[in-house]
Amino acid sequence: MACVHLASGHLVLSEADFAAWWDERRELRGAGISFADALRQEVARRLDVRNFRQLAVVSGEQALGPGSPWSNAGPLVAVVRQYVADEAAEGAVSELFHVAGSGDLAQVISLLERPLDPNACNDRGKSALHVAALSGHADIARCLLQSGAEADKANDDGHTPLQISAFTGHGEVSRCLLEAGADMDRTDRFGTTPMLEATTRGDLQVVRCMLEAGADKNKADSDGIAPMHVAARKGHQEIARCLLEAGAEKDQANANGRTPMHAAARKGHLEVVQHLLEAGADTDKVDSDGRTALHDAASFGHFAVVRCLVEAGADKGKADHVGRLPIQEAANRGHRELCALLG
Secondary structure (H helix, E strand, C coil), X not given: CCCEEECCCCEEECHHHHHHHHHHCHHHCCCCCCHHHHHHHHHHHHHCCCCHHHEEEEECCEECCCCCCCCCCCCEEEEECCCCCHHHHHHHHHHHHHHHHHCCHHHHHHHHCCCCXXXXXXXXXXXXXXXXXXXXXXXXXXXXXXXXXXXXXXXCCCCCHHHHHHHHCCHHHHHHHHHCXXXXXXXXXXXXXXXHHHHHHCCHHHHHHHHHCCCXXXXXXXXXXXXXXXXXXXCCHHHHHHXXXXXXXXXXXXXXXXXXXXXXXXXCCXXXXXXXXXXXXCCCCCCCCCCCHHHHHHHCCCHHHHHHHHHCCCCCXXXXXXXXXXXXXXXXXXXXXXXXXXX
């Protein structure tokens, strides 16, 4: 049975350790998984080498290539290689970005094998993982992560790969990043989280995935806008229900005092209003102008929403800071059918 040591003689995997490791990974046999890659990952873990592709595992004078199968070759030598020097890496990094965006996994692996630093960035702080997240190539994202790419590395705008994949709707990439431990609550320079991005996009599956992973469902951006505000404004009723069932704050106010109920009523999203009412949302919360959700629904002529709010007990006689009632809003906008309902 094989063992693995450094050229210095330091033992990395004894014969017994190797046998135990290989026995635990018997599922690799015949599964089309590279023995060499699996072994290098284990050696990298034991040596605390961040990128397993910096390692060459040599049998005799022959390095085990990325597709090398199992061979009881006797003692193996682990060689820690340095990354390609900066002056020589510039062209390779540009090529890595190109193939990460085009989806050429084989070429990505070939470039990383040089070895190339998977965290190399361009002058805007963008890495290959950002490119893979933007393009939706989950297999390449996974390869980069396995090679030591930082899941939370931000570009110059503060965007992480997870924020990019959430915004662009690439759910498989988002799940891959979450599995790799990406920070779900990391914000960009505008205070936007991946959860806000996924909610804006209307990606229910990614929202659910983030909630299951423990993302902060109430974290707001720099304007105080939380996921529930976005779901309410956009009319993403399934996401709104999902957030509420997960315990999202139903009456959370943004910087202008506006709640999800205000947002849903203003846009006429009846189903979201109903979900909020079922969750016990306050129909009479006022914004910084003293306006309630009923003011907004009446002003924009959303008959079904007005009726729903009135039936739920919304205060028809509540005036805003300049003394306007919901019925006056309806009358001023020519919504005559609402005046009888609000009278």
